[in-house]
Every structure is written in structure tokens, then in C-alpha cells.
Amino acid sequence: MTGELSPIDKAKFVAARRAADFVEDGMRVGLGTGSTAAWLVRCLGEMVREDGLKFKGVPTSTRTAELARDQGIEVVSLDEARWLDLTIDGADEFDGDLNLIKGGGGALLQEKIVATASDRMVVIADVGKQVETLGAFPLPVEIVPFGWSATQALIEETLVSMDVLGRDATLRMNGEAPFVTDEGNFILDLHLHRIGNPRQMALVLNQMPGVVENGLFIDICDTVVIGYGDGRVELRDINEGTIAHDRLDFVESENLFTDLSD
Numbered sequence: 086m087t088g089e090l091s092p093i094d095k096a097k098f099v100a101a102r103r104a105a106d107f108v109e110d111g112m113r114v115g116l117g118t119g120s121t122a123a124w125l126v127r128c129l130g131e132m133v134r135e136d137g138l139k140f141k142g143v144p145t146s147t148r149t150a151e152l153a154r155d156q157g158i159e160v161v162s163l164d165e166a167r168w169l170d171l172t173i174d175g176a177d178e179f180d181g182d183l184n185l186i187k188g189g190g191g192a193l194l195q196e197k198i199v200a201t202a203s204d205r206m207v208v209i210a211d212v213g214k215q216v217e218t219l220g221a222f223p224l225p226v227e228i229v230p231f232g233w234s235a236t237q238a239l240i241e242e243t244l245v246s247m248d249v250l251g252r253d254a255t256l257r258m259n260g261e262a263p264f265v266t267d268e269g270n271f272i273l274d275l276h277l278h279r280i281g282n283p284r285q286m287a288l289v290l291n292q293m294p295g296v297v298e299n300g301l302f303i304d305i306c307d308t309v310v311i312g313y314g315d316g317r318v319e320l321r322d323i324n325e326g327t328i329a330h331d332r333l334d335f336v337e338s339e340n341l342f343t344d345l346s347d
């Protein structure tokens with residue numbers, strides 16, 4: 086069964102499985118969105134059902150909320166939890182300073198609010214998400230629908246003077262209609278290729294009237310769990326660098342892996 090899954094899926098799985106061990110009884114935990122975070126939610130569901138793990142999960146999207154409930158996880162809102170011990174989420178890119186691009190799945194706004202309300206953010210990612218400089222992945226920016234093309238024009242104009250290689254901002258579509266986020270907004274994907282100064286970019290974007298939030302997560306992530314297709318995982322901490330190398334035994338975890346991928 087494991088042989089039918091791609092190395093990238095295995096890498097996502099092992100990162101998620103390793104990070105699930107950070108969750109302890111009684112914690113309030115932010116649950117990310119995306120394919121890697123979905124592995125995490127399934128792993129945690131298994132731990133709730135099989136091992137009696139007890140924690141409250143705060144989802145970062147309606148789809149994560151649905152999956153978490155299906156898995157038997159107790160789901161509460163951020164307003165009920167107020168403050169979280171931990172958030173575990175995926176990323177589209179991470180750099181050497183553990184700064185991130187997120188929002189490929191359109192959930193960046195709730196993800197940033199939840200991660201910022203947490204004592205610790207752990208990112209789970211396959212090694213292909215690691216980059217020297219952020220920006221090859223188009224940067225998602227959540228904008229209000231009103232006057233969206235004026236916001237698009239303002240962003241493109243502003244990018245001309247910044248340390249980026251591209252300036253196209255394309256409206257994300259869902260078939261024939263604009264993609265709409267859980268908060269009822271649109272997404273512009275900025276094709277920058279290289280973001281020389283992510284901190285400055287994040288500040289400049291968030292100062293524009295139509296912009297709600299951008300997908301740059303600066304100084305938010307504390308730890309990255311990097312998964313490899315052969316089962317290896319590396320834990321990298323913002324202060325201490327690499328803190329552990331592990332390997333998940335696919336033979337031992339094959340049942341879990343098989344059950345979860347159904």
C-alpha cells in the first residue's frame with residue numbers, strides 16, 4: 086500500500102506523524118489547512134480513538150473543521166479557546182529563518198490569526214518546500230471583493246519599486262467565478278519569483294486599503310518538521326537549528342498509514 090503513494094505524500098505523512106507527538110492531553114491546538122495538515126488531523130484522530138488522547142482543536146478552515154469532527158476530535162472556536170498552546174500547520178515555502186509563504190489553499194487569514202494566538206507554531210512540510218529565498222511560490226494576498234481590480238492595480242504599481250522579479254497579481258479563480266475564502270474575500274496571487282525583503286513586503290501589502298492580510302508569515306514559526314520520502318524527518322528550531330533527526334518505520338506504521346490513506 087505504501088508503495089502506491091508518492092514520495093511527496095510519504096514525506097508529508099511522516100512530518101505530520103512526527104508533529105502529532107507534540108500534542109499532549111489538555112492542550113488547545115490550532116489545526117492547519119491543506120494536504121499536509123489533513124494528514125496531521127487524521128493522525129491526531131487516530132490518537133484520540135486508539136490512545137485516548139484528549140485535546141481541543143481549533144480549525145483554520147471549514148474543511149479542516151469537518152475533517153476534525155469526522156475524526157472524533159473535539160472542535161472549539163478560537164473565541165472559546167482564546168489562547169492556544171500550539172498550532173501545527175503546513176506551508177507552501179519556508180526559508181532559513183523559518184519565514185513562510187502560506188495560503189496556497191486560501192486559508193491564510195484564519196491560519197495567521199490562529200498561529201499568532203499560539204504559544205508555539207510548528208510547521209510540517211516535505212523537504213521540497215524548503216527554499217533559499219521566498220517567492221518562487223506565488224504569494225497569496227487576501228483582499229476584500231469591493232474594488233478588487235483597483236487593489237490589484239495598486240499592488241502591481243507598488244511592486245515596480247520593490248526588490249522582486251515579477252509584478253503580476255492574478256485573481257484566483259474557482260472555475261468561472263472568483264475563489265471566495267471562508268471570510269468571504271478574494272485572493273490575489275502575486276507572481277514575484279523572488280522576495281528580497283519579506284518583512285518589508287508584508288508591511289507594504291498590509292498598508293493598502295483593500296488588503297486584508299498577506300501570506301507571508303514572518304517570525305511566527307518556531308519549529309519546522311521536515312519530511313523526506315524515505316521516512317526521515319528533521320526537526321529544525323528557530324533558535325537552536327537542527328534539534329533532531331528521526332526516521333519513521335514504514336513497516337511499523339504501515340497499518341496506520343494504510344488506514345489513514347483510505
Ligand SMILES: O=C[C@H](O)[C@H](O)[C@H](O)COP(=O)(O)O
Nearest residue numbers: 119120121188189190191192
Ligand atoms: O491555505 C492553505 C495553507 O496555507 C496550506 O497550509 C499550504 O497551502 C500548504 O498546503 P499543502 O500542505 O497542501 O502543501
